[in-house]
Amino acid sequence: MTTILAGTWWALALRGVVAILFGLFTFAVPQVTVAALALLFAAYAFVDGVFNLILAVRGGAGRERWWVLLFEGIIGIAVAAFTVAWPVITVLVLLYIVAAWAVITGILELAAAIRLRKQIEGEWLLALAGIASLIFGVLLFLSPGIGAIVIAWWIGAYVFVFGILMLALAFRVRAWGRTSFEPDRHLT
Secondary structure (H helix, E strand, O other), X not given: OHHHHHHOHHHHHHHHHHHHHHHHHHHHOHHHHHHHHHHHHHHHHHHHHHHHHHHHHHHOOOOOOHHHHHHHHHHHHHHHHHHHHOOOOOHHHHHHHHHHXXXXXXXXXHHHHHXXXXXXXXXXXXXXXXXXXXXXXXXXXXXXXXXXXXXXXXXXXXXHHHHHHHHHHHHHHHHHHHHHOOHHHHHO
């Protein structure tokens, strides 16, 4: 592994430079990052909806509360379809959709946790997930513009720091490779 890294230190450096440039771009134009996040959100909402539909169908209509999973799945898929159908939708409207989805999901997760408390241990984890969804949704309703920019900036900050670390690692691996694979050192 170390010989691979030493021989391809430039790939680590290139990865770091690309990450740094992406981070700087995200800080300069956070709106583009938010637009890309819209498509990623659509993909997530769709997959989440499909999994909830699968759970509802596998649970069967004979069991209680299967309709909650069915409803949550339909909402997730509908939100995904709406987001993809109108990609030029404003960030404000998209954030309200995300906020509404988070609030509805949070309420349904809390309801499920309350229902499950008599059947399983650890239902509090589902309740915490519901509370987190509710808080996220309410905060987005209160400050959608700020929420979108902050999300983009957090991504930019992470990618920028990651890029610096990759670049530093690349030069450290390069230096290590030069000293470790010198012909004179292996002859002794």
